[in-house]
Amino acid sequence: MTDVNFSKSPTAPDSQGAAGPVPRAGEMRWDIIELLFFAYRDFVGDADQELEAFGFGRAHHRVMHFVYRYPGLKVADLLDVLRITKQSLGRVLKQLLDEGYIIQKTGNNDRRQRLLYATPKGEALVAKLAGLQTDRITRALRDINPEGAAAISQFLRAMIDRDDPDKVLEAIFGIGSKKVRE
Amino acid sequence: MTDVNFSKSPTAPDSQGAAGPVPRAGEMRWDIIELLFFAYRDFVGDADQELEAFGFGRAHHRVMHFVYRYPGLKVADLLDVLRITKQSLGRVLKQLLDEGYIIQKTGNNDRRQRLLYATPKGEALVAKLAGLQTDRITRALRDINPEGAAAISQFLRAMIDRDDPDKVLEAIFGIGSKKVRE
């Protein structure tokens, strides 16, 4: 009744419509591709539910998270990290400023800059959401030994593009001696 | 110049605006949370670029992927997997049908069902996109031994909600003896 019919596909699996060297299906990492999809879907799903209560979306979460974690982040840095346009960021940032989750401070050296900081209200929101996600991660790591955990960390790092890293990635990869809020 | 000011946050890191037991910052898995964000961002970024050339978006990719991988998937199954509404799926699915990437077949036992299959054109698209993502995964796994790879797989599986698994998750977790296209 809710069964999927897996028998005989009407199209041959080996027929290809594209030119050039197409990778063969047998070499594909379907397993990891799909696990990443589902893992990420449920990982962000934790926060999505909470955010509804605040009238916020994922965009607000991402902004709050990085502002909290990297105090004094500039607007330009945030644009690099989130890879969205000024317009998109502007809308979300304005809401967070208006509702008192984030405050701006004029840069000391460069007065054009607006350095961003989380207010206590903003910190509480970030902590709540990170708590949910940390719970999931901790659960997932429960039966994994330190070597396994190291492999997971190494794998995730290696999945990230390292050409032209932004401010936050530099901190994560320890390129400079950037300090991050613990 | 593009430096981030990490010194003295204007708000105390320990001040909390929320009631109840708030997890302390020191217990948070900021590392994994952020690695997942960046890893997934770049992982889906591979496909996004290619999709532009086809005039498609991520939604089209997700539909194509699961239809290819689980031939004969029903519309209802797809709704479960993608966790979107009928409306949203309908728009995307209609395009893919109209443009010949997917075909429908009426169910054998239940003639109300529309079983979905990828056409050769659709298969080529999925293969192209999966190839890009597989390349990234293979690169990331290059220096990781089999035990590490097992830990990664175990971790990703454990990150996924197991209550009320859909058709595809049942196949992935081998609950039944579902066959999947290799």
Place this chain on the structure above:
DNA sequence: AAGATATGTCAACATGACTGACGTAAATTT
């Protein structure tokens, strides 16, 4: 025959992304 199910469709709307242009203040370069 009545009811439940699978799918498709309509209207209306929200969010978060985009482009391109323009303005202002402040820093930097000439």
Place this chain on the structure above:
DNA sequence: AAATTTACGTCAGTCATGTTGACATATCTT
């Protein structure tokens, strides 16, 4: 000192993808 560049904000318009709720049709189940 003047010209240019940079950092940021904003306006107008568009697009992709998600939402809700209602309703129609064919088909299966009871």
